[in-house]
Amino acid sequence: MDFTDVSLTALRVFRAVAEQGTFTAAAVSLGYTQSAVSRQIASIERAAGAELLERRRDGVRLTAAGRVVMRRATVVLDEIDATARELSGLPGQAGTVRLGWFPSAGAVLLPTALAALRRTDPGLHVVSREGSTPALVRALRAGSLDLALLGSAPPFRPPDTESPPLVLRTLTERALRLAVPATHPLARGDFVDVADLRGQRWITSTSSGEDRLMGVWPGLDERPEIAHTARDWLAKLHLVAAGCGLTTIPAVLAAAAPPGVRVLPVHGGPQEQRRLLLARLPAPPSEQIVRVAAALRAAALAIDTPAPSSPPT
Secondary structure (H helix, E strand, O other), rough: OOOHOOHHHHHHHHHHHHHOOOOOHHHHHHOOOHHHHHHHHHHHHHHHHHOOEEEOOOOEOOOOOHHHHHHHHHHHHHHHHHHHHHOOOOOOOOOOOEEEEEEHHHHHHHHHHHHHHHHHHHOEEEEEEOOOOHHHHHHHOOOOOOOEEEOOOOOOOOOOOOOOOEEEEEEEEEEEEEEEOOHHHHHHHHOEEEEOOOOOOEEEEEOOOOOOOOOOOOOOOOOOEEEEEEHHHHHHHHHOOOOEEEEEEOOOHHHHOOOOEEOOOOEEEOOEEEEEEEEEEOOOOOHHHHHHHHHHHHHHHHHHHOOOOOOOO
């Protein structure tokens, strides 16, 4: 089979599998059966005369040949989508930047950056979507994202081991914080001692992939009592406000805490640092990507700078 005979459907399926990480997830995202996805991948690999995906127990990874096909497929599919927009009479979006973000970045940092861009670059179009760090990294590799905001915890390993390495920039590095009900005895001081976290009730969340249980203070020397589990950060914080338990939050989320919640540092143990990273592929970025990255850096700096204390009354 000649590779020039490969269909656009096969290219779209191939990109979806590379981005989603599994045949099953790609089938769900496309509304196809898994067998249909498998057939499309088999056809494109026959045309290429090589395996494009390495099948592993934890999903799939692009081979060297797969990275070549993905790079070219992304260009082809983007051009087809642009052509479809022009033919339908929609305005062109040559200034579009595709941005991914992990959940805690969406509450404060992302809105702050996008509001600034609307003032300074009203013609710049940013489309964004939320995802876990592993999913966002796959989307960057698949060419369906230009930039991604990622979270990182010690020992701060690279987000993947693929080549070439992603370009990473640390936007903030702050200690993990604790969200406490304002009526809780731990809320009376300016910090919480790590020894006082024993015997508390916790509000947690779990994420897919390699992310561990989130919400319990790391390294707690007892089996935690999990009172509630929620995926949404806002839901977790409102459960804290209702007095249902404690939860950990990144410092970048402190400004989003609702009334009834105190966000406090924890003393007495190792500092639990968290980094906010901005990631992209190593190819030279477009002017639009540079402007979005600059807005995200400025927003991170503004959020990372503590507000002046209110004068005593």
